[in-house]
Amino acid sequence: MNDKKEIRNILLLVFVIIIVGALIIAKFYGNNQKERYNISVIAGEAHAERWVVLQQGLEKAGNDYNAQINFYTVVNGKDAREQKDLINRELEKKVDAIIVCAVDSQEIQEVLQKSERRTPVILIETDLKPGHLYSQVSPDNYEMGYHLGEEFVRQQEGKETTAGILIDNDKIAAQQERLKGFEEALASAKNITIKWRASDYQSNERVDNIIGMDCVGTQNATEISKVNNEKISIYGFGNAEANIYYMDKGIIKALVVPNDFNMGYLSVQNAVQAVEKDMVYKNTIVEYIVVTGDTLHNEENQRIIFPLVQ
Structure with a gap:
């Protein structure tokens, strides 16, 4: 009789230990599981x-x-x-x-x-x-625009040239800041004439260069150059696949690429x-980085342009 009672007590103790252990594990797991x-x-x-x-x-x-x-x-x-x-x-x-x-x-x-x-x-x-x-x-949008402007001025090497600016959406403050920075970088460049600022190219006069104020504007600018079969140099923003392709082809002369x-x-x-x-x-x-055809394949630039390939 005493043996049966002792066995029952042991089984009860084991059961209690199992329950307590399960509760401790559940609490520990719950505390360490991140909320989604x-x-x-x-x-x-x-x-x-x-x-x-x-x-x-x-x-x-x-x-x-x-x-x-x-x-x-x-x-x-x-x-x-x-x-x-x-x-x-x-x-x-x-x-x-x-x-x-x-x-x-x-x-x-x-x-x-x-x-x-x-x-x-x-x-x-x-x-x-x-x-x-x-x-x-x-990124600092004003600074990006200013640095693109500096690169644009540098590449003209003092030659007389004309440019148009494509602003895909002038209600976006980022594009306004980029435009402001870009134009301030050109303020003392007397050899550069901005002929127009627009959301599309239609009915605007031909220019030597088109600057896109965002990724879409830059892509649109390359399409203008391609469709019209004109030698227009493109400057702009963004690392869309098409932009990188046209830079490799020499149509896009400089890109500012935010990370x-x-x-x-x-x-x-x-x-x-x-x-x-x-x-x-x-x-x-x-x-962000400023990329030209000469620096496109630099290791650091490639890290930002193609992050998951690295």
């Missing part, structure tokens, strides 16, 4: 090549920080109303954070300021004054930190 964040990214024009490298950075950070990245674009790359609707929709869904590349800086600032939700918002290349609800991840991979990665990193630290924000400046 839901982050929405709302960009501009759909199918634009410029998002490719940015998305690579977003996805890499999503894996590193256990975040689900939902990437959205607008059908019309200049439609602020469509982008505002997307932002409001994602705010209503109560996502953890939103990353925005604004198609109209002022309009987007207004919709963010009116929002009553305290959802962290990270702005990419939007150049707004920081607010209590958002921070920025961006889009880092911009995407740091946007997610900042968003997660903002959520975890209860909306403690910081603004982040992203590096």
Whole structure:
């Protein structure tokens, strides 16, 4: 009888040990399992090549920080109303954070300021004054424009020349800042005449050079040169595959390439930190490079142009 009682007590003790052990393991696992964040990214024009490298950075950070990245674009790359609707929709869904590349800086600032939700918002290349609800991840757009202007002036070597400037969307503050920097770099270059500034080439007079103020504008400029079979030198921004191809062919003479991979990665990193630290924000400046045909294949430049190949 005593033996049976002793066996029962031992079994009961073993059972208690198993239960307690299971609870400890479950608690330990739960405490060490990262929370999965839901982050929405709302960009501009759909199918634009410029998002490719940015998305690579977003996805890499999503894996590193256990975040689900939902990437959205607008059908019309200049439609602020469509982008505002997307932002409001994602705010209503109560996502953890939103990353925005604004198609109209002022309009987007207004919709963010009116929002009553305290959802962290990270702005990419939007150049707004920081607010209590958002921070920025961006290169210095004025500086990029200025350095492109310096390179343009240098390559003219004092020769008389004409230029046109393609501004794909003048409602984007980043493009305004680039244009300002570019034109200030040309201020003392008396040999260069800017013939026009426009969103497209139609009905504008022929020029020796076209400068695109963003990736899309630069791609459009190369198409103008190709379609019209004219020897127009192109200068611009962005590491779209077409831009790199035309630089290799000698049509694009200089490109300013922001580190889009880092911009995407740091946007997610900042968003997660903002959520975890209860909306403690910081603004982040992203590096960029000025590339010419002579420096295109430099190892450091290739690291930024093709980040996942390295």
